[in-house]
Amino acid sequence: MGTVDGVARQGTGGDGEERSVGRAGEEPSAGGEGFIALDGVEKVFQVRRRAGLLRRERHEVRAVDGISFQVARGEMVGYIGPNGAGKSTTIKMLTGILTPSGGRLRVAGIDPSRERTRLAHRIGVVFGQRTTLWWDLPLRDSYRLMHRMYRIPERRYRENLDRCVELLDLGQLLEVPVRQLSLGQRMRGDIAAALLHDPEVLYLDEPTIGLDVVSKAKVRQFLKELNAERGTTVLLTTHDLTDIEQLCRRVMVIDHGRLMYDGSLAGLHEVGESERMLVVDLERELPPISLDPEGAGPGVRAVRVEGVRQWLAFPASASAAPLVARIAAEYPLMDLSVREPDIEAVIARMYEAAP
Numbered sequence: 001m002g003t004v005d006g007v008a009r010q011g012t013g014g015d016g017e018e019r020s021v022g023r024a025g026e027e028p029s030a031g032g033e034g035f036i037a038l039d040g041v042e043k044v045f046q047v048r049r050r051a052g053l054l055r056r057e058r059h060e061v062r063a064v065d066g067i068s069f070q071v072a073r074g075e076m077v078g079y080i081g082p083n084g085a086g087k088s089t090t091i092k093m094l095t096g097i098l099t100p101s102g103g104r105l106r107v108a109g110i111d112p113s114r115e116r117t118r119l120a121h122r123i124g125v126v127f128g129q130r131t132t133l134w135w136d137l138p139l140r141d142s143y144r145l146m147h148r149m150y151r152i153p154e155r156r157y158r159e160n161l162d163r164c165v166e167l168l169d170l171g172q173l174l175e176v177p178v179r180q181l182s183l184g185q186r187m188r189g190d191i192a193a194a195l196l197h198d199p200e201v202l203y204l205d206e207p208t209i210g211l212d213v214v215s216k217a218k219v220r221q222f223l224k225e226l227n228a229e230r231g232t233t234v235l236l237t238t239h240d241l242t243d244i245e246q247l248c249r250r251v252m253v254i255d256h257g258r259l260m261y262d263g264s265l266a267g268l269h270e271v272g273e274s275e276r277m278l279v280v281d282l283e284r285e286l287p288p289i290s291l292d293p294e295g296a297g298p299g300v301r302a303v304r305v306e307g308v309r310q311w312l313a314f315p316a317s318a319s320a321a322p323l324v325a326r327i328a329a330e331y332p333l334m335d336l337s338v339r340e341p342d343i344e345a346v347i348a349r350m351y352e353a354a355p
């Protein structure tokens with residue numbers, strides 16, 4: 001594991017450290033420290049488990065095991081890893097919900113667990129699997145409560161709400177009780193709620209989980225615009241590599257509480273030698289597609305044929321465009337789609353590839 005760690009840290013990690021300080025009222029941070037800065041952060045849970053009929057044993061779970069990274073103001077970074085890797089625990093420490101067991105952690109120069117309330121005015125959090133909205137209230141009433149809780153100045157609240165309503169398409173939904181919203185509608189409602197107080201940092205934990213293709217596209221487009229227009233710093237946890245591909249130039253991989261990779265998504269695919277899958281529907285049943293590597297790019301292979309449908313694997317770090325162009329030119333193509341490898345598979349291959 002150490003080797004993967006060593007090999008893989010090649011990315012954009014330090015970029016923009018110089019942009020990290022300088023807001024009125026912000027604590028001066030240590031020379032060049034990132035807007036989000038973790039140094040050797042640990043979180044150890046003490047748990048008791050059954051060790052016989054009556055006996056219980058105490059043992060430790062090192063959910064986060066010495067993580068260090070920096071995120072510059074305005075960066076949008078993917079934070080990915082398999083189930084139980086330590087992602088949510090990290091985010092909970094970044095919001096101040098959990099106190100680290102060791103190491104140093106700062107967000108905008110603030111120690112989250114010591115000054116949770118002060119930090120709350122500067123961060124927004126969306127947990128895809130849970131809502132921060134009031135279940136029985138219409139969206140608009142939830143927003144009014146947040147307006148008061150965060151003491152958001154009236155004009156700023158109006159502007160932010162209007163903007164979120166427009167860009168997240170919430171106009172028809174404001175009077176609907178949250179419990180009657182679909183998952184995608186509720187998620188858009190939650191994202192708006194996290195942004196009403198104009199946070200400088202947004203933590204998103206699985207913001208597209210369970211959403212249909214159209215809702216996913218809406219959420220991603222909104223986040224892109226938010227980041228481009230307001231310079232909001234975003235830390236995004238997801239199991240959907242397309243979220244990362246479309247939103248983040250930088251991705252960090254965590255596993256067993258340790259940072260295994262920090263760099264570009266293309267770099268991650270290279271380290272893991274992972275493959276994407278092109279699924280094509282032809283007009284009629286044909287033998288497996290065979291293409292000249294010169295035109296379609298190297299590493300393309302037909303892996304499955306089922307009637308008119310064929311599956312072609314190709315390196316995930318390569319563009320699908322030349323391959324699609326080639327197939328369209330040489331075969332009677334009806335339809336196609338590209339499937340991303342899942343994160344677990346990419347990480348598994350990353351380990352396999354380590355010397």
Ligand SMILES: Nc1ncnc2c1ncn2[C@@H]1O[C@H](COP(=O)(O)OP(=O)(O)OP(=O)(O)O)[C@@H](O)[C@H]1O
Pocket residue numbers: 045046047061062063081082083084085086087088089090
């Ligand atoms: N409150 C807790 N008490 C004891 N163990 C915990 C607690 N919270 C998390 N853990 C353990 O810490 C480890 C990391 O959990 P965490 O929820 O941070 O993972 P995750 O990467 O967010 O996973 P997922 O993708 O499944 O949400 C897991 O082994 C989990 O069981």
